[in-house]
Amino acid sequence: AQSVSQHNHHVILSEAASLELGCNYSYGGTVNLFWYVQYPGQHLQLLLKYFSGDPLVKGIKGFEAEFIKSKFSFNLRKPSVQWSDTAEYFCAADLGAGSYQLTFGKGTKLSVIP
Amino acid sequence: DGGITQSPKYLFRKEGQNVTLSCEQNLNHDAMYWYRQDPGQGLRLIYYSQIVNDFQKGDIAEGYSVSREKKESFPLTVTSAQKNPTAFYLCASSISAARETQYFGPGTRLLVL
Numbered sequence: 001a002q003s004v005s006q007h008n009h010h011v012i013l014s015e016a017a018s019l020e021l022g023c024n025y026s027y028g029g030t031v032n033l034f035w036y037v038q039y040p041g042q043h044l045q046l047l048l049k050y051f052s053g054d055p056l057v058k059g060i061k062g063f064e065a066e067f068i069k070s071k072f073s074f075n076l077r078k079p080s081v082q083w084s085d086t087a088e089y090f091c092a093a094d095l096g097a098g099s100y101q102l103t104f105g106k107g108t109k110l111s112v113i114p
Numbered sequence: 115d116g117g118i119t120q121s122p123k124y125l126f127r128k129e130g131q132n133v134t135l136s137c138e139q140n141l142n143h144d145a146m147y148w149y150r151q152d153p154g155q156g157l158r159l160i161y162y163s164q165i166v167n168d169f170q171k172g173d174i175a176e177g178y179s180v181s182r183e184k185k186e187s188f189p190l191t192v193t194s195a196q197k198n199p200t201a202f203y204l205c206a207s208s209i210s211a212a213r214e215t216q217y218f219g220p221g222t223r224l225l226v227l
Contacts, residue, residue: 006156009154034215036218042220043218043219043220043221044157044204044206044218045218046215046217049215090156090157092157101159101162101172101173102147102157102159102216104149104156104157104158105156106154106155106156107154107156
């Protein structure tokens with residue numbers, strides 16, 4: 001079955017540390033990829049997305065992600081995290097033409113220590 | 115302000131009772147979705163609707179029902195057949211169902227008494 005995997009359940013970092021959250025998907029065809037973030041008490045909101053073109057995409061709040069087709073990966077990065085980045089991060093993929101569905105990973109909770 | 119509203123924020127259900135969760139959007143989006151979020155499970159799709167008067171089952175539709183009589187509204191009913199309804203329910207919409215960004219509402223937390 002097609003799926004999206006996030007490698008880390010909970011990541012704890014100190015402020016100014018670099019962040020990389022892993023995301024892999026299992027599907028051999030064309031995919032659209034997304035990272036969503038859920039801050040405590042807030043709506044799930046879009047961080048960034050990849051549909052086509054440059055595989056390095058930049059999102060809001062200094063986040064970026066790189067699509068590596070050969071590795072079926074779409075890892076999220078930020079060079080220096082802040083306490084306000086504490087949230088849960090979800091990778092999602094539209095797996096298959098006309099699927100009309102997003103498949104979500106199980107999420108990674110990020111805690112940033114001041 | 116354009117957006118998605120869900121009500122109520124918290125909902126309590128007694129055993130054997132059906133409850134309906136409201137979702138309204140004023141974004142003029144054609145497609146709407148219902149997800150269930152459980153701790154450590156991510157989001158799982160319950161139902162989606164590409165257009166008015168049309169909807170399809172997602173991965174976990176058993177015990178749920180929906181209707182789409184108006185473009186802006188997509189209510190979800192959690193029936194008594196849903197044996198484990200306690201969860202956080204998220205409604206989303208997108209311009210169309212064809213590979214578009216989905217925008218999410220604030221969610222409804224359903225608790226079984």
